[in-house]
Amino acid sequence: MNHSISRDAGTARTPAGDQLPGALPDALRAELSAFRRDLHMHPELGNQEFRTTAALKERLERAGLRPRVLATGTGLICDIGTPAATADGRALAADPARPLLALRADIDALPIPDTKTVDYASTVAGRAHACGHDVHTAVVLGAGLVLAELARTGALPRPVRLIFQPAEEVLPGGAPDAIESGVLEGVGRILAVHCDPRVDAGRIGLRVGAITSACDRLEVGLDGPGGHTARPHLTTDLVTAASRVALDVPALLSRRVDARAGLAVTWGRLASGHACNVIPQHAELSGTVRCLDLDAWRQAPDLVHAAIDEVATLHGAKSQITYVRGVPPVVNEPVTVQLLHSAMAARRGEGAIEDTEQSLGGEDFSWYLEHVPGAMARLGVHPPADTTRRDLHRGDFDVDEQAIKVGVELFTACALLGGDLPD
Numbered sequence: 542m543n544h545s546i547s548r549d550a551g552t553a554r555t556p557a558g559d560q561l562p563g564a565l566p567d568a569l570r571a572e573l574s575a576f577r578r579d580l581h582m583h584p585e586l587g588n589q590e591f592r593t594t595a596a597l598k599e600r601l602e603r604a605g606l607r608p609r610v611l612a613t614g615t616g617l618i619c620d621i622g623t624p625a626a627t628a629d630g631r632a633l634a635a636d637p638a639r640p641l642l643a644l645r646a647d648i649d650a651l652p653i654p655d656t657k658t659v660d661y662a663s664t665v666a667g668r669a670h671a672c673g674h675d676v677h678t679a680v681v682l683g684a685g686l687v688l689a690e691l692a693r694t695g696a697l698p699r700p701v702r703l704i705f706q707p708a709e710e711v712l713p714g715g716a717p718d719a720i721e722s723g724v725l726e727g728v729g730r731i732l733a734v735h736c737d738p739r740v741d742a743g744r745i746g747l748r749v750g751a752i753t754s755a756c757d758r759l760e761v762g763l764d765g766p767g768g769h770t771a772r773p774h775l776t777t778d779l780v781t782a783a784s785r786v787a788l789d790v791p792a793l794l795s796r797r798v799d800a801r802a803g804l805a806v807t808w809g810r811l812a813s814g815h816a817c818n819v820i821p822q823h824a825e826l827s828g829t830v831r832c833l834d835l836d837a838w839r840q841a842p843d844l845v846h847a848a849i850d851e852v853a854t855l856h857g858a859k860s861q862i863t864y865v866r867g868v869p870p871v872v873n874e875p876v877t878v879q880l881l882h883s884a885m886a887a888r889r890g891e892g893a894i895e896d897t898e899q900s901l902g903g904e905d906f907s908w909y910l911e912h913v914p915g916a917m918a919r920l921g922v923h924p925p926a927d928t929t930r931r932d933l934h935r936g937d938f939d940v941d942e943q944a945i946k947v948g949v950e951l952f953t954a955c956a957l958l959g960g961d962l963p964d
């Protein structure tokens with residue numbers, strides 16, 4: 542299947558970036574950079590984002606908007622271009638009966654130390670915005686503030702909802718709780734960006750179809766009678782059993798699932814025993830299950846259970862399996878990808894857009910796409926002149942803040958150009 546982006550199909554041809562309203566003013570650009578750095582200094586883990594939520598709420602209210610904190614206590618949504626969207630309740634130009642275009646940001650940080658030497662490094666030990674969620678938050682906030690000004694002048698063709706979602710890093714993500722609380726009510730299409738340190742700042746990566754992978758967590762316990770290493774024939778050799786599970790289960794799965802589905806079990810931990818001459822009675826393995834294909838992901842729990850049981854039984858061990866559902870792949874819908882393409886082309890030209898590969902990372906934005914069409918773009922954050930590559934989920938991760946402006950103007954262009962798209 543060809544996942545490259547058509548340069549002609551989809552939305553109508555767009556005006557040049559300098560003819561399209563919704564550019565980011567310099568003063569707001571500086572404010573968003575400072576806002577992002579403040580979040581970076583005060584990272585909060587999933588479902589603990591109280592300070593972040595309060596900061597967003599205060600800034601949106603100061604702009605005359607009416608944000609609503611989610612029922613979970615952190616995170617919030619804010620509508621723009623609807624009759625109830627302003628503090629005075631005055632109806633705006635957008636038709637409230639039209640489906641909303643949602644812009645989603647995740648707001649939580651990771652439980653890892655910040656190892657950078659910068660004046661905005663994390664002030665909280667063992668926590669860091671090492672996945673760029675502070676950038677995502679600043680982008681959606683900035684887009685909302687710009688779009689609110691356009692709505693006041695009647696220049697916003699459809700209403701927009703800002704979604705600031707907590708707990709993306711906590712399996713199965715905060716998106717299911719946000720959806721349960723009603724964030725998608727009235728939404729016809731949803732957009733997101735994710736920082737990509739492989740892409741230079743000033744550019745975005747797009748892909749039709751799956752752009753991330755499914756990611757689940759797997760915990761396995763093995764039990765059997767232990768004993769002396771001099772008499773392994775009288776025991777269940779759990780060290781050998783655990784080793785065979787680690788080696789043979791991935792091999793079995795590779796023969797039971799279409800190789801194109803990319804179903805892979807990768808172990809991160811194997812533990813057993815305490816003494817060199819004692820065969821233990823218990824062993825543990827833990828790892829992740831990742832999958833490129835949505836249908837194969839749905840079959841994965843049964844397939845993984847069966848493979849583990851077979852190998853464990855062969856070696857006389859009893860298995861206890863905890864399979865924790867994570868997230869399905871993010872599957873980008875073609876019309877929405879074309880909207881992102883047209884918006885970026887209008888702002889920065891075709892040369893600022895590149896095709897991107899499907900990654901093996903997981904993202905709970907996928908849960909929204911089970912309900913409404915949408916797409917995620919990869920937002921370039923790598924400083925073009927820097928030869929060092931700092932990957933996601935590392936303590937030294939940082940971004941070129943030019944990406945904030947790029948993300949804001951991408952989203953505002955989408956809101957302006959997407960008024961006539963079907964939902």
